[in-house]
Structures are given as structure tokens and as C-alpha cells.
Amino acid sequence: MELEDKNLVKEPFTEYGRYSYADYLTWEIDEMVELIKGKVFRRAAAAPRRKHQQITLRLGAALLHHLENKPCEAFIAPFDVRLPVQSKRNEDIFTVVQPDVCVVCDRSKLDEAGCLGAPDLIVEVLSPGNNKKELQYKYEVYEESGVQEYWIIFPSEETVMVNTLVKGKYVPSRLFTRGDMVKSHCVESFELDLEDFFEKITE
Template structure:
């Protein structure tokens, strides 16, 4: 694709293209959110639910309480640029302050220390299958998947080239991490702050 074609292309024009790069991805400004998956654009689902956003906010607060002095906590939307053809937008990430060099004005270039995805019906397969493989390929040490309806947190830890489930946390079990010692909270603590909302 020529530079002229790229400048005139919307994300929808590029959805059928392959071998796209971060440069192509960054040139899109059509009001939609995308991820770049192995050189191909994937349109993200409509905006997350209010419950999803409240859960994200409560997680940020409890993590910041014990880890803010050591880690930077970023929340969606922002780009995690894992390679020139692989750009993801996780719900939350942690990056150790000693690794701040991977954080740039336009996004994070490289593997965060922890990635957290909060499930929604439209992202279950993407989060539990596709991203599980991708985050392992790019050597992200730890990946958490949170189920907002049940308040269950699945913690995956990288072992070699793939993830193994390290623990499943729920209710008043203390959430801890083998890689990030400052993490210490319960899912009950988070879920108790989230009201039941009508559909």
C-alpha cells in the first residue's frame, strides 16, 4: 500500500489488509478502536460496560495502594506495542519503575510486567485463547483474567514459552503474585464496591 493510499484509508479500509505495521495502525483516526494482530487489524467491540469500568477502577485503586511506589499502573485505552505488527490494548498493566524506558508518549513499547484483562461476553475467546498465546509469545511474565460477574481472578504465570495457571482467586482469598510481591488484596474487597446495575 502506498503512502498516499494509507493516508486516505480508514480502519475499515484496512481491515482486509495483512502485513500492516504499527505505522499503518497509528495513522488511523476514524473514531473506532482496533488492535493489530499479527499484521491484521481487528476491530474492538463497542465500549465496555459500566460494570467493567467500575471493576477496572477499583482494581487500579487497590493495586495503587500497595504498589504505586514501585510500579506504574496504566489503564485502557492505550497501546502496548509488542512488535511492529502486534499492538494490543489491555484493560490494565503494571510496569516496574526501573523499566520506565519502555513507556513512551504514544504507548508502551515492549512487555509489561503484568497484563490484566477484564472479560466481557464479546471478548472471552480473544482474552482466554488468542491473548493467552500472544502474551506468552512476547514473554509477558504474568497475565490475569478477571470475570466481572463472578469476581473470579485467574492468574497465569509464564513458564518457558507458555502460561501455566498459577492460581484462581475468589471472595476473601488474598490475591498475591510470585513476581510482584507488593500485590495484596481480595476480590471481595473489589466486588463489594460494585453495585448491581439494571440492564
């Protein structure tokens, strides 16, 4: 599938080539970029908004606290997640993303570079201008790679959608909002009280 997005990086890249993780490691650029099926995407043109960062940090902290003394581990961006299709060689990996929050329970997937393989849980907090990337492109690669749960948080609306992998396909939840309790199916006993969670996020 040909990927087109206004956030597709054109410079310093000379063409819309199919770039690999091996290429990614050679780049000396100041901004955060991600690879999705060989195409290069900016994380954002500017730093994420304050509410985005508050949500990311608070959710990461909640998971960190919940996972203390448990085998799973939580990470927040920037943190490279490489999603190989067949070979795990750097030259053969064409998707490298930096989820806002992720949880990895299989510690054999962790190395000094980040995570090699699908995390159990990925959470993306939408930013203006990046919605298409999270809602379409990342949805597809996370589903194909076997990410068990993919949460999408809409900061402006203070809502959450949970996509759960069932027989290789995502089954979306209803839209959760304040007053709801969101429970994870893959992170044992983790739940998020959205009323309490968003109450602590300042405007």
C-alpha cells in the same frame, strides 16, 4: 496462525492484510482497535459495561496506590502496548494491544506513545463477545512476548485466573473467587482480597 473473529475489523480496511504499527498510526477511526499478529480487532462494538469499568478502575486505583514511590507504574486503557518480535521499528511491529490494566517496572520501555515491550503484569477484564480474543489470541501473544503475569477477570462470575510465566510457558492458577486472596508474583507485595474487592462493585 490465521486469526478469525467476529470482531475482526473489515472497514475502513480493504483486506485482511498484515498491518503494522506504522499502518495503525495512519488510521483515522472513531473506535478503539488492536493489532494481533497483523490482524485488526475491535476493542468492542459499544462502550464496556458498567461492571467492567468499575473493576478496571478499582483495580487500577489499587495498583496505583500500591506502587506509589516504587519504580513500577500502572496504566489503564486506552494505553498502547507494542509487542515487537524482532525489530522495534514501527514497520516491523504487528501486535499493538490496549490491556485493561497493566504494570510496567522497566521504565526504559515507556515512551510518549505508551509501552514498547512486554509489561510485567497485564490484566484483562472480559467483555461479552471478546472472550475468544482474550482467552486465545492475547494469551498466545502475551506468553510469546514474555509478559510475566496475565490475569483474566470474569465479571459475571466474579472470579480471577492468574497465568504465571514459567520457562517461557504460562502456568494457570486455579480459579480464584470471593474469599480468596490473589497475590502477584511480579508486583512485589501486591495482593487483592477478592471478597472486599467485589463487595464494592455495584450491580
